[in-house]
Amino acid sequence: MNALPTDPAVESRAGLLAVDADHLWHPWSPSRVSPDTVVAVSGRGCEVWDADGRRYLDAKSSGLNATLGYGCRPVIDAVNAQLSRLMTYDMGEGANVPAIRLARRVAELTGPPLTRTFFCNSGSEAMETCIRIARFYHAVLGAPRRHLVVSFENAYHGATMAAAACSAGSSPVAKEVTPAGFVTLPRPGRAADGAGALRDFLARHGDRTAAVLVEPVQSRGGHLLPDASLRAVRELCDRHGALLVLDEVTTGFGRTGRMFGYQHSGVRPDLLATSKGLTAGYMSLAAVTTTEHVFDVFDANKTKAGFVHGHTHSGHAAACAAGLAVLDVVESEGLVANAEARGAQLLAALEETRPLPYVRDVRGRGLLVSLELDGSRRAARVRAHMKDGGVLVRRTGPNVLVAPPLIVTRDETERIATALLAAVSATATPAP
Numbered sequence: 131m132n133a134l135p136t137d138p139a140v141e142s143r144a145g146l147l148a149v150d151a152d153h154l155w156h157p158w159s160p161s162r163v164s165p166d167t168v169v170a171v172s173g174r175g176c177e178v179w180d181a182d183g184r185r186y187l188d189a190k191s192s193g194l195n196a197t198l199g200y201g202c203r204p205v206i207d208a209v210n211a212q213l214s215r216l217m218t219y220d221m222g223e224g225a226n227v228p229a230i231r232l233a234r235r236v237a238e239l240t241g242p243p244l245t246r247t248f249f250c251n252s253g254s255e256a257m258e259t260c261i262r263i264a265r266f267y268h269a270v271l272g273a274p275r276r277h278l279v280v281s282f283e284n285a286y287h288g289a290t291m292a293a294a295a296c297s298a299g300s301s302p303v304a305k306e307v308t309p310a311g312f313v314t315l316p317r318p319g320r321a322a323d324g325a326g327a328l329r330d331f332l333a334r335h336g337d338r339t340a341a342v343l344v345e346p347v348q349s350r351g352g353h354l355l356p357d358a359s360l361r362a363v364r365e366l367c368d369r370h371g372a373l374l375v376l377d378e379v380t381t382g383f384g385r386t387g388r389m390f391g392y393q394h395s396g397v398r399p400d401l402l403a404t405s406k407g408l409t410a411g412y413m414s415l416a417a418v419t420t421t422e423h424v425f426d427v428f429d430a431n432k433t434k435a436g437f438v439h440g441h442t443h444s445g446h447a448a449a450c451a452a453g454l455a456v457l458d459v460v461e462s463e464g465l466v467a468n469a470e471a472r473g474a475q476l477l478a479a480l481e482e483t484r485p486l487p488y489v490r491d492v493r494g495r496g497l498l499v500s501l502e503l504d505g506s507r508r509a510a511r512v513r514a515h516m517k518d519g520g521v522l523v524r525r526t527g528p529n530v531l532v533a534p535p536l537i538v539t540r541d542e543t544e545r546i547a548t549a550l551l552a553a554v555s556a557t558a559t560p561a562p
């Protein structure tokens with residue numbers, strides 16, 4: 131067993147990786163750390179430094195969450211100030227000031243009818259909460275048979291039990307332990323009429339469907355839900371009495387070039403889940419924002435419908451203080467408009483790759499851009515080539531996902547595009 135070094139001078143990259151290999155269980159196992167794993171020690175703007183001193187342009191915003199980049203002083207100061215004053219106060223028994231203020235701030239941004247926010251700690255928890263609210267809602271209204279939850283192929287809604295059940299593409303073993311009542315349909319926008327599979331499904335099972343879950347842009351592969359399809363989904367939900375849940379854990383708070391992804395289509399959800407861009411990675415926080423109508427169903431049936439649900443850290447005061455400061459920066463620095471402009475710049479540059487025989491698609495919205503290649507191996511080579519050149523991107527299956535912080539500059543965007551074009555060309559020759 132490797133001893134943890136106590137002297138900072140011996141915290142070499144190799145030493146840290148050896149301890150990591152002995153003691154850390156990384157998410158998305160069984161992938162183990164490899165010698166080229168980045169062990170991040172510091173960051174500034176869009177850049178992170180590895181323990182060996184190498185500097186990278188982080189074109190994936192850590193886990194798509196570092197929307198303000200690293201070292202954002204106003205957010206750090208706001209969190210520190212709140213920690214010194216009151217780190218948190220239980221929201222089940224009481225309330226705290228940043229949580230109250232942030233709930234109002236979110237309501238100002240979403241506008242009516244989305245006025246009521248429930249805080250939790252991660253995107254998965256937010257989606258789990260949406261699913262529970264949807265099932266409770268119908269049960270309270272006397273329709274407990276309405277329990278089916280519909281999601282779409284390639285979706286990712288999280289890693290807790292119900293959220294994972296709505297995340298297509300699980301391993302065969304994961305499918306065996308998946309709870310009942312979750313249905314995966316082809317993605318709207320693929321069929322000619324935009325939402326054909328959902329229409330057919332609801333025609334048969336509409337009276338048993340609690341909710342339909344949609345990501346405006348899928349975080350796994352950057353697949354875009356066409357605006358017309360989202361409108362068709364909304365209409366179908368209304369017709370069949372199912373709640374529409376928009377998963378904006380990744381797209382919320384500016385990533386797509388609008389404050390929320392749904393603002394491209396004008397469709398309003400019944401439940402909106404947000405997380406990453408809310409605190410930009412400075413603290414862990416997520417939100418479920420819903421309508422007064424949904425809230426009232428619970429409020430008006432208190433004895434029947436007490437929503438027995440919550441987390442110790444729901445509405446954590448320092449996390450909510452981070453959220454308030456993040457939203458100040460997003461608005462005062464015009465970062466939503468920046469995401470739109472830099473995203474357009476990136477997409478235009480990547481269009482150059484479209485004629486290549488091994489490029490299947492170039493797509494994206496704002497700063498959530500994906501290049502789909504002809505296989506996972508080529509995508510892995512592109513990612514590795516870019517890393518060697520000092521630019522970090524994410525790979526999911528055959529897709530190379532580019533999602534830099536919303537503060538990314540024109541020059542940095544050009545650097546990302548140049549590195550990506552070079553990496554894609556480099557894969558034209560077989561791997562050595």
Ligand SMILES: Cc1ncc(COP(=O)(O)O)c(C=O)c1O
Pocket residue numbers: 252253254255257286287288289345349377378379380405
């Ligand atoms: C669209 C979407 N939903 C849900 C989640 C789950 O969020 P978390 O990892 O914070 O649990 C993610 C995370 O990547 C996501 O992209």
